[in-house]
Amino acid sequence: MLLQEERNTAFKWMPEMVSFLETASLLDLERGESRRLADLFRKFGQPALTIGKELGGAGASALDMAQLHTWVGAHCPSLAIMMTMHHHTVAGMMAARHFFPDIQGLLAMIARDNLLVASGFAEGRTNTPILASTMAVQKTLGGYLVNGSKKPCTMTHHFDLITFGVNYMAPQGQPQIGIGVGFAADPSIERKEFWSVPHLQAADSHEVIFNNLMVPEAMMCFSAAVDDQLDEAQQGTGNHLFAIWFQLLASASYLGMASALASRALTGKKGSQEDRALLLIDLQGATMALRGLAASIDDNRFLRSDLARAQATRFAIQDAVNRISTRAFEILGGMAFMSSEEVAYLLVATRLLAFHPTSRLASTAFLCEQLS
Template sequence: MFLQEERTTAFELIPEMALCLETTSLLDFERGESQRLADMLRRVGQPALTIAKELGGAGASALSMAQLHTWVGAHCPSLAIMMTMHHHTVAGMMAARHFFPDIQGLLGLIARDNLLVASGFAEGRTNTHISESTMAVEKTLDGYLVNGSKKPCTMTHHFDVITFGVNYLDPQGQTQIGIGVGFAEDPSIERKKFWSVPYLQAADSHEVTFNNLLVPEAMMCFSTAIDDQLDDAQQGTGNHLFAIWFQLLASASYLGMASALAARALAGNKGSPDDRALLLIDQQGATMALRGLAASIDDNRFLRSDLARAQATRFSIQEAVNRISTRAFEILGGMAFMSSEDVAYLRVATGLLAFHPTSRLASTHFLCEQLG
């Protein structure tokens, strides 16, 4: 059966939510309120999947998470996007905890209270690295004052914790890229409507603004403090942890959306055998590429060259997703487009992977440097 291994993983990790997704139509979720998805994720979606068991989480592997996101993407794209932003951030913090010991307390809190974590990194800005930011930060006696905005920011109205990137000019005049943490109830955090297109609206991706948000020193970490301890190949490892996990989960989520279209085309037994075989070749090829990236993460490979491989894998899957969705759409034909709203919805949604960081244009020099 199509996506059978992914389905098995979903029912092992999130059985109640998996059953709900399987028995509810895709558009029922996508056209519904974002609060419904956030509540489901918090209540039965296991927000602590990527947190180690000793900190109260499930200790799920990268391979399991890739399979889970593929399956969820096929059944509820908006929820898959919510989960991508939450899980890549939490997994990144988990992987970076030996660099940032203070982050372990937050991870334990997330696991204990099933908190949802929003990602306030570089999504939505073209030609940027995921950890770069327009946030301004000023050092004070009490910590750091942060100002700026992030749009779109998934789970704008539903997150409990938000992580974000900042650019900080230190006393020596050096610009540092930092990662900070804020909490939803802080009055310095403002939310504004931003997302206006009808696709992925249930992911609640709007604008979050920080107005003199005070972040304690324990909740603000800078990459140069880590890089001073590392060799050239390891430079930026603290940031790479988040970026590599993001490429894995975003790619998996959108591959799931494309797989949903492919499954509809295959179930209808439409098109020629060659058409159907090409669908399966692209889907399986992308799946195996995804599993290879997941295996690398499970082996704790987060060097600069590993980030380049993760980006290359993502762009390869992105091309496969485009081919799968286009071919499946053509096989299904105009009548399916006119009679099945979810077919048209999935066709557009699959193309949005290209808008997530990092762009191919921004990555060209880095990929040639590391892989050429």
Template sequence: MFLHEERNTAFEWMPEMAAALETASLLDLERGNPQQLANMFRTFGHPALTIAKELGGAGASASSVAKLHTWVGAHCPSLAIMMTMHHHTVAGMMAARQFFPDIQGLLGLIARDNLLVASGFAEGRTNAPILESTMTVEKTLGGYLVNGSKKPCTMTHHFDVITFGVSCLDPEGRAQIGIGVGFADDPSIERKNFWAVPHLQAADSHEVIFNNLMVPEAMMCFSATIDDQLDDAQQGTGNHWFAIWFQLLVSASYLGMASALASRALAGNKGSQENRAMLLIDLQGATMALRGLAASIDDNRFLRRDLAHAQATRFAIQEAVNRISTHAFEILGGMAFMSSEEIAYLLVATRLLAFHPTSRLASTAFLCEQLS
């Protein structure tokens, strides 16, 4: 059975949501109200999947979460994107909790109340690394005042908690990245509609604006605080937690979308045997690359070279996704395109992986330095 292991994982961790997705129309979900997907995720999708059991979460492995995302991506691309933004952020906070004790309380709250977490980092900014930010932060007696905007931001109208990146100088003049936390009901957070295209519209990706958002000191975590407690080989690890998890989950989600097209092509037994074999080779190669990256995360590998491996894996999967979707589209043929809106929708949706951070151009020097 196609995506057999991924399906088993989905039914193991979220049986009610998996059953609903398996019987629903992909286009009905994609064209529906984002509230429907957010409610499904919050109620049945296990938002605490990557949170440790001692904090009330499931303690799922990266290998399991990656399989889950591939299966969801094949059945509801917009939901897979919602889950990517939530899970990579929560997993990054899990790793950072040893340096910022107050995050542990927030993670416990997320697990207890099934809160959804939006990711307000560098999405949508050309050539920007994932944690880079243009938002400003000002230290005050009460904490930090944050101003700026993030667009697009998935789950704009439906998040409970939002994390975001800020760039600033510490008292010694060192550049550092800060990761702050805000809550949906804060009056300093404004939302503005932004996404105009029909693809992935149900992911609710619009603009979030911060107007003098006050962030308590305990909810603003700076990279220098982590680096000061690490040896030379581990410098930057605090940033890598979020970035590596993101590359894993965004790759898994889009591989799922490409797999949905491939499954339709293979089920019809169309095209030549050679074409079908090439499709299967690309699927297998991308799947094994994804599982290798997940295994390295489960081995707690988050050093600078590991980030390079994660980025390289993502770009390799991105190219495979493009080939898979194109070959599947050709195998299915013009009549399938004219008679099934899902096929055209999935073909375009798979191409959007290229727009997620980090871009190849932004990564070129880093990859050459670390991998050559």
């Protein structure tokens, strides 16, 4: 059965969520209040899945996370996007403890209180390292004063914490990268409507603005190692941790959306046997590529060459997702399009993976350098 392994993994980690999504209407969830999805995530979605057991989390593997995200993507695309932004941020912080040793207390707090974390990193800007920042940061007696904005920012109105990258010049003249944290209730954080299209609207992706946000010393974690202290292969590793996790979970989520369309075509035995075989070939190939990337993460491979392989895997899956969704759409036929809004919704939703960073064009030189 299609996605059976993915379902088993999802049920292992969040059985109540699986039971709910299997009986809910996809379109009702996608067109409903975003708060409903955020509350489901907080209550049943195990926000501490990627946090180590020693810090109070579940210690789930990258492979488990890839399978879980694929299954959720097939049943509620907007929830899968919410989970992608939260989990890639938290997993990145977990993996980056070597570079940001002060971050462990924050991870323990997220695990203890089941907090939802929004990603205010630079993944919305083209050809930009994920920890690079446009935030203005000023050191004060009370901590750090932060100004700037992030759009789109998923879970704009429903996060408990928002993380963001900062570039800071230390008093000794040494440039530092850091991870800052803001709390949802802080009056210095403003929300502004941004997302106006109906697809993935329930993911609540709008603009978050920091107006003189005061970040205490304890909530600003600076890297213990800057690039000039690392060898060539290691340079940028702090960025790569987040970026590689993002490519895995985003690819998995959109593969799930495409799988939902394929499942409808295969279940109805539409099209020729050859058509169905081509669907299955692309599904299997994309699934195995995703598992290979997850295995690399579980082996703690986060160097420049690993980032290139992660990006190449994402683009291969993106192309497969496009082929799967287009072929399934054609196999299902015009009557399915006219009688089921889910079919058209899923077709468009699968295309949005192309808008997540990094773009293929921005990655071209890097991929040629690392993989050729």
